[in-house]
Every structure is written in C-alpha cells, then in structure tokens.
Amino acid sequence: MSTGPQRYPGASTAYWYQNRFGGDLQEVNVVVLHTTEGTSLPSYGGGGSAPNLTLVPDFKAKRLKAYQHFDFDRSSRALVNLRGGVETNTLNVAQVELVGTCDPKTHAKWKKAGYAYVYWPEAPEWALQGVADLLVWAHKNHGVPLTGPKTWKAYPASYGSGNGVRMSFAQWNSYKGVCGHQHVPENLHGDPGALDFARILELAKGETPQPAHPTYEPYPGASFFMKGSRPALGKSSPVFTAMGKRLVAEGCGLYKVGPGPVLGQADVDSYEKFQRMLGFTGSDAKWPPGPTSWAKLKVPKV
Template sequence: MSTKTGPQRYAGSSRANWYQDDQPGDAMEVNVVVLHTTEGRTLPGYGGGSSAPNLTAVPDLVAKKLRWYQHFDIETSSRALVNQGGGVETNTLNVCQVELVGTCDPKTHAKWKAADQAHVYWPDAPDWALKGVARFLAWMHEEHGVPLTGPRQWPAYPTSYAGGGGQRMTGAQWTRFKGVCGHMHVPENVHGDPGAIDFARILKYAKAELDLDDDTSAEKPEPPAKPTVPAFPGRKYFRDGASNQHVLQLGKQLVKRGFSDHYKVGPSRTWSEADRLNVRDFQKSRKELRGDADGHPGPLTWRLLFS
C-alpha cells in the first residue's frame, strides 16, 4: 500500500459531497491527473459516490470562479474510469480524477445555448475557468509532484470518442505516463471528454502560477540568478516537540521576513506553537496560501518563505 505524502484536501474545497467514508478506495502515490467533463450543468450525484472522481469543479458563472467539491482524498482511488478486470489499472494505479461541470460536445453546447441555459463549453471556456483548472494543476505539481506535461493530441468531440482521434494510450503507454491527460486518453475507456479543451493555455497558466518558464525555445538568454531556496526537508521535521536544525532554519527565516510576533525570545531548534502561529501569519500574507493557512509548512510555504 502506498503512503500518502502530501496534503489530501485541495484548499477551499467543500466536503459537502464526501464519499470516501461509504465508498473507500485504495491508497496511491499520485503522479497523474485525469480531466473529465460531466456533460451536465450541475454537480452530479455520482450514484452516491459509486462513480465519483476525487474532485468536481463547478463553474460559478456569476462570480466567474470554479467552486470545488472534494469526494475522496487526493491519494485515494476514486471511481470515474472504466477499470476492467485483468487489464491495466486505471482508477487505482496513480490517478487523481477531476470532473469539470459542463460539456465538450458541440451539439450539447448548441442545444443549451439555444435554450438559454447557462453553462461552460470547455473547448471554448473563458479564461477564468481555465485559470481555475490551472491553479489546481499548479497545486498538484507543487504538493504532489504531478508533472505539468501531457499528450499533444486533444481532438474535438465526437472525433475523440472511442479513441477516434488516435489519442488513446496503449496499456504500456498508460503505465509509463506521468502528467495530465483527459478521459479520452485512458485505455479501457471509450469516452471522448474533455475534447478540444485548450490544454496548452491551461499549462501556460499553471506554470505562471508557479513562476515556471513556459518558453521551450533554444538560444534564449540566461535568466538573472535567483536566490537559492533550500530543499524542503519534509513535514516530519515540523511536528509537535520535534527538535532539529530545520526548525531553527525556518524560525530564523521567519524572523528575517518579519513574521516573529509569537516568539517570546527567539526561534529555537524545537517546534512549538509559536512556530506554528508565525508560519500561519506568513501563510495568511500570501494569496497562494490563504486557503490553507494552518501553520504547518509544506513545500509551497517553504519555497515562498525562502524565495
């Protein structure tokens, strides 16, 4: 059984439709995200969780944002893919699954539009929706190491159905794959979602969230040197009563950055409530961390604190 290594709940997501207690899954070490579209306009019931993904993103068309619902832990297998007995593992291998409420079918889009039924047509999704997906993928990259890469072929629906666009992976390709793909790329499945979603733009936005270079062209000038960020040592060093050099290193950096109000004397080698409160204050100061300001340093908190 795999050990869960990162935060299991996406910051700001709702657990109002939580299924893991009634539909337990397998523990996994996730390095793949699969994107689906629901082909509906509202949050599905998923048969009480029997066909649910890990998360669902529901577009709030008035607020122009995605509202996230989490159904399973990030590193617990969910149930939205066909997983044939004796075949390759799909649901349970290494996959976090995300359903995007809306459609990838141009006929469905035309029908809803003619009926004046508000929705997101994902092949022509607005920037705010694509950026919402990108922020999640950036978080998955930072916290779970999912590569910000994926297949080149994202054919439009219905060509994508049953692999008609030549995009469906073989079992061997799937087993080797790490990154972000669509339901239409997964073997043993015939669905064609999310169709011609603008995957290149999503990756561009995700990399921008993390200040990663999205220009792969050759012969570009060397970027200015950035301050060296020490490698994040791991969460085990920041538990109650833990005493080590990493706690002291973090404390000194908090003092340097002006987040030391809760220290009575100064930072020490032993993790304490004062450390947690100072880390929380720093997290609250950064928009990237406000949704998960619990005072416990993770890789993103560490990188932002030392950069």
C-alpha cells in the same frame, strides 16, 4: 502510501464519498480531466462513479468552486477499470470532473435554451485559470508534472478505442502528468474534447504569451505599391516616415539624417537592402515594395 496535503484548499466536502467507497491508497502522479456533460454538480450515483474533485462554474463570481469527494491520494471511481486488463482508477491517478460539456451538439442545444454553462473547448479564461490553479497545487504538493498530450481531440471524434490519441497499456503504465478521459486505455469516452490545454499550462506556469503582432493596415493610397507602380522621388507622404522608421528598426536604414516624409534615394536604397535581407535578388529586390515584403516590414497605418 500517500504524502502531502490531501484536501484541496477551499474545496467543499459536502459530497464526501470516501466513507462509503474507501478506495486504495496511492501516490498520485497523474491527473485525469473529465467533463460531466451536465450543468450542475452530479450525484455520481451516490458516489459510485465519483472523481476525486469536481469543479463547478460560479458564473457570478467568475471562478470554479471545488467539491472534493475523496482524498487526493485515494483512488476514485470515474474510469472504466476492467478485470484482467490495465489498472486505471487505482494506478496513481487523481480524477477531476469539469462541470459543463465538450459536445458541440449539446453546446448548441444548451445555448438555444439559454442555460448557463461552460463549453470547455471555448472555456473563458477564468475557467481555464481555475483548472490551472488545481494543477499547480497538485504539482507543488504531489509532484504531478505540468505536462500533457499535445493533442486533445474534439468530440465526437475523440470517442472510442481507436480515436488516435488513446494510450496503449504500456504508455499508460509509464505515464506521468495530466491527460484527458479520451487518453485513458480501456475507456471509450471522448471528454474533455478539444480542451485548450496549452493555455491551461501557460496559466499554470505563470507564462504570459507574447501579444500577437497587431494587424497593420495599408496607409491610405498604398495601392500604388501593391500595383507595382513606382512612386516618384520627391513625393511626400507620412507613410515614407513610417516606412523609414521600420527600415531602421530592421537594421536596413541607410539614412544620414533620419527618415522623413519625402521619398528620397536613401528610402529606395534602404528598402532594396531590406529586400535583399529577405532573400530577394535581381529585379525582385528592386523598388517598389511588393505585397510580401511590405507585409513583412509591418509598416503601421498612418
């Protein structure tokens, strides 16, 4: 049984193997990701070990070009499928090969040789987006869940039956979603290595991660805080204005007219309130700031 569109939009069928290897009809609910460990579209032995799709990097256009070899709901041939064991290729699985490598040794060799390739553990954003686009299509048209294992183990530790992430037969039989070759039972391969699957899911779900907090450098002369000395009341510095604004933002500002560049008692009282909010007590909550609380206040460089 199969439903939904069978051809991925824009995919080339120049290397179509379904006429030679008919495969089984299936209702796909799993996508398995592989890496080819090469720099170009493989021949797959004339289709004898081909996946449903291969995604080939186009470095000039900064996109992945898709080649489709079998209908989406047709079993392909890229997994080991032993007799008498669990079904792999034919268990509602669509397989996708990513041209490139997950092997750090191969990465080092190709880099030295000056090849153009994708090292998938450090794939550029456009390559991850290309994978995400395919998974979105599979989700919308075939109901493949946009979920997957938390651990995508780095190669070569990901190789072998006892790699710590490979599913049991029971887990595999009940699995729905996206996984790697390294997760499939009856197989030893460790690809696609430490793929940034979390980022692929963010892109697939249209989530833009919140930017990381900027790195705040101490203002010039901040060493007198870090060394524990006590700046005298009345001392003037633009850092006191910046500090006061941050204390107000944290709900600890005890100012009547707002923070300013001259260190006053309101600055000291406000900072000690902030220290208590962080859980410091007694002398630990007293002025001046220590490195831990100063870092938590995130006073910008001035």
